Amino acid sequence: MESLQPISGIWAIVAGAVKVTGIFTVLMLTIAYTTLAERKISAWIQDRHGPNRAGPLGLLQPIADGIKNFLKEETLPATAARFFFVLAPMMVLFPSLVTFAVIPIAAPLPTPVGVVDMIIADVPIGILYVMAFSSLAVYGVVLGGWASNNKYAFLGGLRASAQMVSYEVALGLSLITVLMLAGNVTLPEIIWQQQQLGMWFAFPLSLGFLLFVISAFAETNRLPFDMPEAESELVTGYHTEYSAMKFSAYMIGEFGHMVTASALMATLFLGGWDLPGTWDNAFWYQGQLISGFAADGSVIMANPAVWKTLATLAGFVAKTSFFLVLYIWIRWTLPRFRYDQVMALGWKVMLPTSLAYLMLIALTILVLDEVGVAWGFGYGLALTAVSTVCTIAFVFFVDRGRTITGAAAQRAQRVEIKTIPQPAPAGD
Amino acid sequence: MAISVKVMHRPEPETTSYLRAALSGMALTFKHMVNPTAVTQQYPEEQTDLSPRWRGTHRMEVHADGRPKCVACGLCPTVCPANCIRLVGGEDDQGNRYPIVYEIDEFRCIFCGMCQEVCPVEAIHVGRHFENAEYTRDRFVYDLDRLMEQDHPTTLLWDPSDPRSE
Numbered sequence: 001m002e003s004l005q006p007i008s009g010i011w012a013i014v015a016g017a018v019k020v021t022g023i024f025t026v027l028m029l030t031i032a033y034t035t036l037a038e039r040k041i042s043a044w045i046q047d048r049h050g051p052n053r054a055g056p057l058g059l060l061q062p063i064a065d066g067i068k069n070f071l072k073e074e075t076l077p078a079t080a081a082r083f084f085f086v087l088a089p090m091m092v093l094f095p096s097l098v099t100f101a102v103i104p105i106a107a108p109l110p111t112p113v114g115v116v117d118m119i120i121a122d123v124p125i126g127i128l129y130v131m132a133f134s135s136l137a138v139y140g141v142v143l144g145g146w147a148s149n150n151k152y153a154f155l156g157g158l159r160a161s162a163q164m165v166s167y168e169v170a171l172g173l174s175l176i177t178v179l180m181l182a183g184n185v186t187l188p189e190i191i192w193q194q195q196q197l198g199m200w201f202a203f204p205l206s207l208g209f210l211l212f213v214i215s216a217f218a219e220t221n222r223l224p225f226d227m228p229e230a231e232s233e234l235v236t237g238y239h240t241e242y243s244a245m246k247f248s249a250y251m252i253g254e255f256g257h258m259v260t261a262s263a264l265m266a267t268l269f270l271g272g273w274d275l276p277g278t279w280d281n282a283f284w285y286q287g288q289l290i291s292g293f294a295a296d297g298s299v300i301m302a303n304p305a306v307w308k309t310l311a312t313l314a315g316f317v318a319k320t321s322f323f324l325v326l327y328i329w330i331r332w333t334l335p336r337f338r339y340d341q342v343m344a345l346g347w348k349v350m351l352p353t354s355l356a357y358l359m360l361i362a363l364t365i366l367v368l369d370e371v372g373v374a375w376g377f378g379y380g381l382a383l384t385a386v387s388t389v390c391t392i393a394f395v396f397f398v399d400r401g402r403t404i405t406g407a408a409a410q411r412a413q414r415v416e417i418k419t420i421p422q423p424a425p426a427g428d
Numbered sequence: 429m430a431i432s433v434k435v436m437h438r439p440e441p442e443t444t445s446y447l448r449a450a451l452s453g454m455a456l457t458f459k460h461m462v463n464p465t466a467v468t469q470q471y472p473e474e475q476t477d478l479s480p481r482w483r484g485t486h487r488m489e490v491h492a493d494g495r496p497k498c499v500a501c502g503l504c505p506t507v508c509p510a511n512c513i514r515l516v517g518g519e520d521d522q523g524n525r526y527p528i529v530y531e532i533d534e535f536r537c538i539f540c541g542m543c544q545e546v547c548p549v550e551a552i553h554v555g556r557h558f559e560n561a562e563y564t565r566d567r568f569v570y571d572l573d574r575l576m577e578q579d580h581p582t583t584l585l586w587d588p589s590d591p592r593s594e
């Protein structure tokens with residue numbers, strides 16, 4: 001089986017170029033059609049039709065939007081800081097596109113010249129690269145708000161920085177539980193460990209999954225966390241002064257973050273391209289593509305096939321689409337939180353919960369390893385039991401007026417008018 | 429009658445669940461998402477049913493030989509409450525009066541239909557028509573030729589078989 005070698009030489013460069021071009025194109029198309037999906041789904045939820053004029057069923061609407069944004073007037077406020085004003089949209093757009101490079105999209109593809117990994121760059125730092133670049137996006141938002149020299153844009157930028165910094169903590173802490181369980185930071189290995197565990201990390205780390213989803217919503221500035229652009233309070237927040245392609249760059253950046261965050265959630269918690277069963281397992285282990293270990297510790301060679309790659313790609317697309325639809329669905333269901341509610345949820349709930357959960361998971365993993373439970377389905381079930389208890393406790397703690405309530409029900413925060421004791425009238 | 433105040437029932441915070449409310453909201457939006465009962469009318473494809481009393485864009489009736497039926501009597505500019513009809517009458521060799529200039533400013537017109545009611549020869553009519561968008565404002569002053577070219581039906585308020593409502 002000499003063909004089961006990783007692709008190398010000139011063919012690796014060719015494969016890399018094809019992958020970069022293909023994934024970039026598909027990513028941009030996905031972003032474009034996510035905007036259409038958002039408008040269509042919002043329309044259906046509100047019993048409307050949505051865009052249906054450009055092309056059949058409105059399918060050419062994103063192209064029409066793109067042309068419109070190219071042809072619109074580029075405004076530049078007279079008092080704006082010109083250099084940073086132009087730089088800021090690029091700083092949002094760029095990180096949202098490059099983070100996709102480390103996300104594996106399908107099982108390795110066998111070709112006559114070697115096996116191609118369906119990932120642009122399998123860098124050893126993996127998820128840390130994603131975290132580093134997705135954090136950079138906040139600079140674009142803050143810089144855009146500041147450079148506009150507009151008080152609403154500036155307030156939006158300030159809120160964006162406060163919110164994204166707050167929720168990044170919870171995001172990172174809930175991510176650490178995944179890294180502890182997988183034992184590595186590269187995304188292919190995280191998928192491999194989910195295949196070995198026999199269940200996706202959404203079950204043994206259910207509370208981590210919940211915290212990660214909530215934080216990811218806040219990180220991407222989507223409702224109910226769209227404080228930075230709260231249009232009823234701040235016009236449209238940090239991109240108030242932007243028009244045409246610069247505004248479009250912000251939008252592409254936002255939707256790009258959505259797509260990347262969806263793909264990331266699918267990879268970390270729903271097994272990435274993994275489909276149920278062991279037939280599609282594949283991982284580079286000491287230079288060999290293996291599908292698992294036999295009982296005596298020897299490796300079982302993987303048997304990659306084109307149809308397996310296509311099937312796993314379809315699985316990955318389905319999981320990512322699920323999160324994208326979830327994003328849109330929640331956006332058109334829930335009203336926006338108040339700013340202090342967002343901050344309270346971030347610092348008083350998400351941070352302590354994720355810290356405590358991290359400690360508990362670390363303890364559970366330590367106990368399971370010390371007891372000698374083998375890495376496999378039983379290990380996963382034990383963690384699932386612990387996490388389910390945590391999730392129920394968390395939901396109980398958060399709900400019913402304890403942390404999140406409607407605005408009318410916040411008794412604890414209401415200022416009571418106290419009666420001032422009057423001195424007894426003199427002369428009685 | 430005494431003024432009554434409706435006291436809204438606000439559930440206590442300890443008994444209301446944000447998450448359950450959010451989930452039931454998501455269930456509701458999901459129902460609409462998969463089965464939208466869209467009530468929007470797809471306008472250019474689906475036309476609105478106009479009321480039988482609809483009075484829209486004017487049209488001028490013509491004789492079989494192509495002359496306008498108008499005899500330039502001057503009743504319609506006189507009765508017009510919006511003063512939107514400009515009429516200059518003339519007389520030909522046989523002594524027949526005819527309009528030299530007949531203009532209706534469709535922007536000023538209030539579509540009351542009194543020009544149609546007052547016309548002694550059933551020449552000017554309001555029509556069952558409303559799609560008269562133009563690119564410039566001056567295109568909304570309809571001259572005689574334009575009024576004669578209009579081919580939309582006349583309003584249902586006027587019955588051609590009983591033109592004088594007798």
